Amino acid sequence: MEKTKTTTKDKILDLLKKKVKLTVGELTQHLNITDMAVRKHLSVMEKDGLIFSEEAKKPIGRPMLLYYLSEKGELLFPKNYEGLSVEFLNDISDLYGNESIEQLFKKREQRLTKEYATRIGNKSASERLNEIVQIQNEKGYMADSSQLDENTYEIIEYNCPIMAVAKEFKTACQCETTMFKNVLKTENVKRTSCKTEGNNHCKFTIKF
Template sequence: MNKEQDVSTRKVILNMLKTRGALSVNDMSKQLGITEMAVRRHLNTLERDSLIDSKLVRQAMGRPTHMYFLTVAADELFPKKYHHLTLDLLEELQAVAGDEKVELLFERRKDKLISRYEERMAGKSLDERVQELADIQNANGYMVELEKTEAGNYVLNEYNCPIAQVANQYNQACSCELSMFQSLLGTEVERTECLAKGDGKCTYKIQKQ
């Protein structure tokens, strides 16, 4: 079996576990039409990648058997359309309560994020705060690249925006992110490129103190 077939088989296993719930090696072997040894080889790879886990389940007859199921990480592989719900709710709020309430909502989100992360910045130098911010944004899926210029300033590039669909329609998301950066870093931050405006990335220039 070549590499492409291996990947395809693992995708089928993930889809089976998503649609049918926890399955045993024997269940998967029958469904896939391959040996249990081959199934275990794929399961080992999926376990290594933290996409599946297993639990020992007692049977009415015979020995307990391992049942395999998807992890939270694997669930993220399947399509999500959260942005549609978010946009619908924002549009309803705008229609019912006006633009000011939408602004307030984004401001409250910004304040909540600042409160969540400001403790991680406490007592740290600017260099450490900038790196901490990059780590925070990376953990949130922004695909950050951080550079330090010869002058001692920083350039923080974000190559992905997890809330791009919202930011494309509501620029408040972008302005609140910039404000959050300035608050957490305690220095001047300028955005020079923006994904929501059609640029290839979001770029922030961070001034040394």
């Protein structure tokens, strides 16, 4: 999230990040807007899955609701997991050589192949493809697929959750392509476009 908050929604998110849990009354005081306006924003944000609420008992009177960020809401704030991963991988390469990096990604490829294969099972070719797209979406790749002809399909990934790592270590992309071959049970998987090479999206053609 940007440091300069402009909308009331942004301000509420920022306050909950700093204060952890706040009531409607406390938010009203911080934001200097009406109780009704705060409740309206909270209702929308709760429906969007950005915040949760819980009851807090008081010695006297009805319980009050405390609002706090959900995991989805937390993700709106800057994270640097990728930067840390790249640093660790570079350190490993310096200590143990490039071969150790290849082994790490090969291990990841094997782990993902097993994970995907378990979910896909003995489904048909098109069903295997649909399941892979579903798994990729769960992992944040914003994937989609289309059928080009009777035996040929295309997978497009609009997002790359490991972009910083993949730009530094191209073997990550190679391992993904190999994993697709293993899981889809065809050698005819070709990466035709790659974000690490300056393309807008990652694309694969698959022939069965």
